[in-house]
Amino acid sequence: MSAASDGERRRARLPCLDWIAGYQPAWLRADAVAGLTLAAYAIPVSMAYATLAGLPAHHGIYCYLFGGLCYAVLGTSRQLAIGPTSAIAMLVGSSIAEMPNVEASSQLAIASLAALMVGIVCGLAWLLRLSGLVNFISETVLLGFKAGAALTIGMTQLPKLFGVEGGGERFFDRLWILARQLPETNVWVLALGLAALALLVLGDRRFPGRPIALVVAAAATALLSMTALEDVGVATVGALPSGLPELRVPSLRPRDVDGVLPLAISCFLLAYIEGVSAARALAVRHAARIDPRQELLALGAANVAAAFGQGFPVAGGLSQSAVNDKAGARTPLALVIASGALALCLAWLTELIANLPTVILAAIVLVAVRGLFNVAGLKELWRVSRREFWIAILALSGVLVFGILKGVLLASIASLLMLLAGASQPHVAVLGRIPGTSRYSDLARHPENERLASVMVLRPEASLLYFNAEHVHREALRHIDADPGLRLAICDLSDAPIVDVAGAKMLLSLHSELARRSLGLRVIGAHGGVRDMLRAVDADGRLGEMGRRITLEQFLQNESPLPSAAAQSAGPRSAGLVDSPADGSTAR
Structure with missing residues (x-):
């Protein structure tokens, strides 16, 4: 085998060698700005997603810290950003809540184990060359699933917005309990939450790609530090541990593996489909190319790193990737800079986050999941194909009735059935x-x-x-x-x-x-x-x-x-x- 072919193989397995070799000094400023912007976006958003997963808020930051570093080395997209996403966070939180005999102290271990198993599944899929499986989940089913996930995620955050306790395991249970608790609404919490929602929505429209969530979170934290809002029921994140997380091996008890495997497979499907879709969209915009099979390896490594860093499953989300891209990222060095900035924040700035109101995190999640509910896409399906529209509604209903995990599985089965139905009755x-x-x-x-x-x-x-x-x-x-x-x-x-x-x-x-x-x-x-x-x-x-x-x-x-x-x-x-x-x- 020639030296040239050896070099090509190394660059294929380590795409970072390609962009490092061709790096231009003029790109450094753009990557630095993009990395700092991504870090500013990631701090409040990742904390919000961690609470959505039922975990302490700072573990969301850990996901960005380690996942981005691995993707920068192995990923083939130069603008994709790796971190927790709303759908995966909700999937993790709801699945762990439904597991029998799970204590609060073991939830983090199970979430980290899920990330490790996602990494293992990605590695197996890479070895078996299963990158084409992304094509087996139809856009129609994904459209319905994402809409159902948006409604489910939104329903979990509404009690925090109204300052009530909430409860229930399914969408309609939560809706009924929330309706009964509305008379107990905390007007101070609701006012703060509505103000945050308005600022987030208007800020995204006026300044797209800017870390508006960080500005809103910082303003709310300063407001709470200067007032007595905590005395009237405005809950805060509380003290966070300072310093970098200790690297740990997730628990590998056989009973935990059996229970987490369906969760890991569902997270893998969501993470790979969402990540490859975002990477392809960015590649089209920049006239670049990605390698779907190499993306399996990069996603797997990012999840293994998140698992050892006390995180939970991660993916290449469209929202954080859009922030990274619009901020001017030229190469994955932006992810390395973002991880460095997050490490500095964990080392010295955690005390400033203690007074962050939890209702602000709820508002951030509510604004983030708007993009999951694609009304225009559903209208187009209704116009183009009533059959596919009802398939999307089936996926949406499955998430609302059975929950996120079973909704993912139902959506996957519906995709395969739709594929077989079309192929089994050709014209x-x-x-x-x-x-x-x-x-x-x-x-x-x-x-x-x-x-x-x-x-x-x-x-x-x-x-x-x-x-x-x-x-x-x-x-x-x-x-x-x-x-x-x-x-x-x-x-x-x-x-x-x-x-x-x-x-x-x-x-x-x-x-x-x-x-x-x-x-x-x-x-x-x-x-x-x-x-x-x-x-x-x-x-x-x-x-x-x-x-x-x-x-x-x-x-x-x-x-x-x-x-x-x-x-x-x-x-x-x-x-x-x-x-x-x-x-x-x-x-x-």
Whole structure:
């Protein structure tokens, strides 16, 4: 192996070598500004997400501190920022709350164990080259899941906004309990929370990409330090430990692993999908490229680091990445600078955070989850596809009724079912000649096409596999039965790149059934691998031998449209199973 290929492999596994080698001094100022801006954004937001996960607020900062460093070394996006996200934080908090016999003192250990297991799952997915699994969760299902997560997360924060105790484990339980507790609203807490909401929303609109949350949090902390609002029920974060966290190995008791595994898999799916989606969006904006498989390795390392640093699962969130990008980040050095700034804050500035009102953290979460509820996306689904709209509503309802964890699993299952449903019932087109041409297209779409006398050309618009072969067989017979004058059926496989054993045997079964009716069956347009499969099951001996590359029109001119069943059974016929060219002999 050459030295050049060794270097390429090292750069592929350590993308930091690439951007370090090409680093320009002029980028340093932009990366420094972006890193400090990201740190300013991360302090209040990560604390809010930690409380959402049911953990002490400072553990959210630990997630940014360690996760960003690992991603800077292994990640392929130069602007993606790694840290806790609202959906994952809520998933962790609600899942731990539902685990039996979990004491408050062990919640952090379980959350860190979940991060470690996410890292392990990422590593396994990297080894098995499963980066393509991100494509199996449809945007439709994600749209519904995120909307349900936004409502669920918002409902957990509303009691803090009103200054009441709250309660309940599910969305509707929390809603009912909150409604009963509204008469107990603390007007001081509510006023402070509403003011924070207004400032956060207006600040984001007026100064996009700026650390508005830090400004609001600092102002509220100063206000509480100078007034007696704490005496009227305004709760605060309280004293935080100063200094860097002690590195710890998460507990690995077998019973904990069994209970945390579903949580870890769900966090992995959310983290990878969200991270790759954000990285792709940033890559398009900067005319760059990312490596989805390498992203698995980077995400896994970031989660392992967060686990050892007393954190919980992290991801490449769109919100923090947008802050990093808009602040001018040129390379992942911005993440390193952000981690350094956070380390300095943990060492010397934790006393200033003690008077931060918890209602401010609730307001930060409420503003952050607005982007999860994509009303425009749901409206577009309603306009474009009612079927997919109701699938999104199913995912949304699953989160509200069953909770975040089961909602993730339900959304994943719904994606797979939707994929299988579409693939299991492919359209079988009947082709007709486009008037005045020698080209053919779907008669259902183009009723003006010319029907062929005594010949029917069928085109299944999908691979022929075990789960859709019966449907294609049934649809083919339905079309054939509708034409009493038919003598020859032609199956155009140009839209079927794969045919498995069940699909090939279905064609043989269809041939036998048509032969009993004194009808012929021929196959054209088969791809190379499909022809190999048909030969393997001896289909070419019944449907005709492999022919030269001719068009459908040439085949119709050369092939008699009135073959007898006996002639078919006697053996192969010339040009019966042919390979249509890619010159567009058939159209949609």
